[in-house]
Amino acid sequence: MSDFIDQFHRHYYDSLVWQNTRWLGVQILKMPLDLMIYQEITFNPRGDLRKIK
Structure with a gap:
């Protein structure tokens, strides 16, 4: 896969x-x-940051 x-x-x-x-x-x-991946990370975050302690 890395060759590809x-x-x-x-x-x-x-x-x-x-x-x-x-x-x-x-x-x-x-x-x-x-850029598409950055957009997905920015606008579709996973998890709830309020739960981080």
Whole structure:
């Protein structure tokens, strides 16, 4: 599995598509999937923080 992930990252970065990735007109140097994951973490948190002691 790690070989597949390495190949994907190599292909993504070698394609230079990341240089043209923009959000609301601002260039971002992250993979779009990373941004989707950040959104899920931010807007769909797990657990209730009030229960932490």
